[in-house]
Amino acid sequence: MSDDAEPREFVRTSLRGARFVEVDLSGAVMRAVDVAGMEMDAPWLLGEGDALLVNGVDVAPYVDAELDRRFPGRALRRADDPDGLRAAWAAVESAWAATLARAAAMPPGTVDVSVGGEWSFAQTLRHLVMATDTWLGRAILEVEQPYHPLGQPNDEYELDGYDMSVFTTETPTYAEVLAVRADRVAMVRDFVAGVDEAALGVPRQNPWAPQHPETTLSCLHTILEEEWEHHRFAVRDLDAIAAAAR
Structure with missing residues (x-):
């Protein structure tokens, strides 16, 4: 995956049903987007200093806590x-x-x-x-x-x-x-x-x-x-x- 790709802007563009695999979206900004039913899997989301803002709220800690709840013992991984x-x-x-x-x-x-x-x-x-x-x-x-x-x-x-x-x-x-x-x-x-x-x-x-x-x-x-x-x-x-x- 190239690190020197120029940022692109999508305006009034439908990406409905698109699938992104091993794509770097760090720092991406989405405004007025319809994300109903969107699924995202980001195993490296919770690195030091990372954040995922949804309507101005950092949801990364909530995701981490919910995964710990769903998978008992997962919280011990940072021992x-x-x-x-x-x-x-x-x-x-x-x-x-x-x-x-x-x-x-x-x-x-x-x-x-x-x-x-x-x-x-x-x-x-x-x-x-x-x-x-x-x-x-x-x-x-x-x-x-x-x-x-x-x-x-x-x-x-x-x-x-x-x-x-x-x-x-x-x-x-x-x-x-x-x-x-x-x-x-x-x-x-x-x-x-x-x-x-x-x-x-x-x-x-x-x-x-x-x-x-x-x-x-x-x-x-x-x-x-x-x-x-x-x-x-x-x-x-x-x-x-x-x-x-x-």
Whole structure:
């Protein structure tokens, strides 16, 4: 996505039904707009200093609070001490266990359904394998080759200096996906079980942008954010699949 695109102005223009994917709308201004039924998904909305103004009201804190209400345990994702991180990961495991059970009870093939061009349930689990390998395996543990072939990278991303061909182009069985996902979940569980205060402050290298400093704690926060955001996506899509089958 280019960062040097000139700002454009749309006046008395209908964008009804338009779909924007991976588009930078930061700083966009909308005046006298009809947004009835508009749906927006912005996982990075709540960064430091971010705001989303609707009729002059910053709604970002309300969105965050509502998501915490809908997903018990999500509020723990910003824990900054070992005990808090252990509780935060236990909450992630509990949430995913319930959602995995729900998916298993749905009609065969549900885990491979793509809703609106998004990743399927199985692909989401594969992406979380890749995210764990990136932020725990590569950034924290500094494993030279941390990636499991079944991990699902974003097509447009390239890890700094890394050969992306390690990832398979074949479609694994769901049983294979569940097995490697369970292994990566256990990796995080084991790491946070033994982490201490001193380890949390150790400097780490950002795998995507080495110029940005990280710590063990910030890498764990990224893992937690990835887990909760993709869990939200998965629940959203299971809801859509269930609704379509009624």
